[in-house]
Each structure stands twice: as structure tokens, then as C-alpha cells.
Amino acid sequence: MKALSSRHLIGIRDLTVSDCDLIFRTAEEFKDVLNRPIKKVPSLRDLTIVNLFFENSTRTRLSFELAEKRLSADVINFSASASSVSKGETLVDTVNNILAMKVDMVVMRHPLPGAAAFLQSRVNTQIVNAGDGTHEHPTQALLDAFSLRMKFGELKGLKVAIVGDIRHSRVAISNILLLTKLGAEVEVCGPRTFIPKYVTELGVRVSHDLDATLAWCDVANMLRIQLERQDDPRGIPYFSTLREYAQRFGLHEERLQRVAHPIAIMHPGPINRGVELSAGVADGPHSLILEQVENGVAIRMAVLYLLAGTRGN
């Protein structure tokens, strides 16, 4: 078996198509492990992994922690709010101090774009990016693509719509990079304020009409409105009211029924129920949301296993 072409997972750009394929095939075997009576394998038992979370998270953090524990790694958790970071310690100092305690791998989430790449260039350890600001969230994109592969078999030619706050979404960027790399067609849809101008350079279509997008796509990935990132420096809001946003860009049963073909619904979580997704659609038969969460553990196990699995790392 080939090894991954990168020692780290900073962004989707680190991965080749065959790397992705390797991750997916390994994740399938880990998914099988997760359905056994004993869901644990001893592969990483001599490794210590630190989860460095400088930003709040439920799903990603639990998912990484479970993946690490199911691989028998020792896990230490770190959250910025309860640490010396609040006393003014720098990122590199914090990480070097943790590494001095013989930690083998760092899983990091940080509110600033590029934090993972910055750390990688200054610290001698393996780094897995669990989301850096509005830049990338590679494991989320991998688990989304893995869920689609499980459902549709093949990603080539699949029509995927990414709807909502593209500007602030690391999930959107990682998904666009990965899906186009794997041959899927991608359309982004949202209010003009949420669609960055440069997004067409990534090879995606742009739409501002959700109904037209739904008529085109096989899959709709509904992003969360990031209420904590509405940070325009001039104080101008990106959209007028949540109610108006929900009417124009929210997915509800009535809108879904108007579309002739079935559409698979994805959401990276956490859902603002009644804004981007109505409860009926989120819990409906076409929703892949809980499968995404289930596959997240398998994908993260595969990434950690493959990164840790070669001599010298």
C-alpha cells in the first residue's frame, strides 16, 4: 500500500486523488470496525495525540476524540479558554511546551485562517487541521465526499450544490476543492453578499436562486449561517433578517416537493433549525446528516491511521 503523499493534513491541497482514494478505502474498513461488538483496535496504542481547540466545537472534537480512542491512542484535550493562552502565551510556545511532554501528533482548530500551516512551518510534529478560521476543514470535506461515495458509488459527474454562507465557510472551501478534484460538478448558491468574487476561479458555478439550483443538483449541502462571523468591518449586515434569509435560501418541505427528482440533503452541523433547514427536511428520508456524523469517526480514524502508519513519523 502506498503512503499518503503528505506528512500532515493541513488542507485538501495536500492530497492527491490517489490519497483521497486511499483514505476512503481505509475508512470503509474502519466503518466495519465501528459496527463490531468491540469497536476498538490497538493500532495507535503507542501514540499520544493532543486535541488543541482554540475555538468551540462539539462534533469535530468528539469525533476526533472518539477516532483517537477507537485506535487506542492516548488523548489529551486542550481548550484555549481554560489554559495559559488567556495569560498571553503564543501559539508556538504553547505547542512546543505540549510537545516537550512527548506528544506525537497535534489535531488543531483555530479561529485564524492559516494557523495550521503556520504551526507546521515552526513546529516539528505531525499536524491535522480540524478547521482554521474561514480557510479549510479538510476532514469535514473528506467525510462529506465519503458519505456521497457511500450513497452514489461514484463522485464523477455528481452535481453538488453548496448553499448558504460561502464567504465564511471553511467547509465550503474544502468541499469545493475536494469535490472538483474528484470530478464532481459544484454550484454555490446564496445571497450576493455571501458569495466571494473569486469563487469562480475554483471552477464552480454560481447561482443566487435556490429553486434553480435545486432543479439542477443531486445533492444539496446546506451550510450554517455563521451568526458568530457576521463581522463586516463597516458594520453592514450581510443579510437583512433571518426570516428573509430563511424564505429565500432556506430549504423546507414545500420547496423540496416542487423539485421533480430526489435530492440528498447534507449539513455540516450544527443546524440553525428553521433558518437554512426546516426540521422536516433535516429529519426527512433524504437527509444524510446523521450518516455524515457516523462517517466522520471512520474518516478521522483513517486519516490518523495513515498519517501515523509509516516508520519515522
Add this chain to the structure above:
Amino acid sequence: MALQKMKKGRRVSPFFVPYLRTMDRHVLIAPPLFVRIIDRLAHQLLEDPDFDRLALVGIQPRGGLLAQRIAARLNRLHPDYPVPCGALDVTFHRDDFRRKDHPLAPSENDMPFLVEDRRVILVDDVLYTGRTVRAAMEALLSFGRPASVQLLVLIDRRFHRELPIEPQFVGLTVDSIDAQFVRVHWSADGSADEVELLHAKPL
């Protein structure tokens, strides 16, 4: 136990066959003998008084094929009880993780039955250091608690065992040196399976 004192098959020792040293490869089991060995192993399993609790579990990637060959033979000999036959991947339980240049590649698991309270026969093509079998025992236990576990191998390379593991059922015992390599060729329909001894490890 009578079953465990079963005759361990023919022995082949390359040390006493001078011409072997000059040849690149030597066929240990030709296709007709292969079929007879599968027959004998199937009959040995049939002698188990608890035959109707047996289950075959092949160690992936190649033990799965051997388990299927034996299960097919058993089902012809004794159609009343179709022996359940699974394939077990042991990659995640191996002890050489992080000791190779590439990550270890997992194979598919296929365990279509519960191992709970069954008399499991672990099946592999070649037994050498015993490390794969150790990993297999650990992997098997994560599927439940079998009543017992026994080991069946086609080729037992007696020397260079690194763990205290001995097979109960053996196709052929081979005295080989470390530099040599035993390779099993599997044919699609089972009519041309054979085993050969190579005098150097293939690249």
C-alpha cells in the same frame, strides 16, 4: 485430544534434497496433491464430535481463499450442516504498525455469522513467525467469545517461529530457512492451485 495428535502430513526438507539449492523454485504441492490435502483437512475437521458448531475463519488476504476451498469440500461431504465461513482482516491488530515505510493495507472483513459459542477454526495459507495468528486471535475476540479457537494451515514452516503458536491441522510441514519464501498460487476454479518454495524472497 485425539484431534490434536493428528498426523502432521508429509515433511519436506530442502536440506536433504541437494538439487533444490541450485534451483530458483521448487513445487512443494502440485495441483493433484493440493486437492488431496484439502480433502484430508476436510475429513479431519469432520471427525470433530462437535462438527455442527464449527465455523471457518480465513485470515485475510489469502487464508480466506483456503477457508472457502475447505468449506466447499466440507459442504459436499456433509451437506446437512453448511459450515459458516468468514474472512477476517487482522491489519489493525498487527504488531509491526509504524515499523514499515508504508502503512499496512487493510483488506475486507466478512464475518456473516456470530462467533459466540462456536468452535472457530482459524485458517491461513502459511504459518511462519506466528505473529499474524496472534493478531488474528485478538481480532477474532473483538467479534465475540468463541467456545474454542483452533488453527489450520496449509503450510507450516516449522523454523523461525517467534511466538509460542502451534497449528492443530497442517497440510504440509516444511523445513525452510529464513531466506526462502513459500508462495501459494490460487487459481480461479481451484483446479490448478499449487504451492512453491522460492529460494529468495520475491521483490
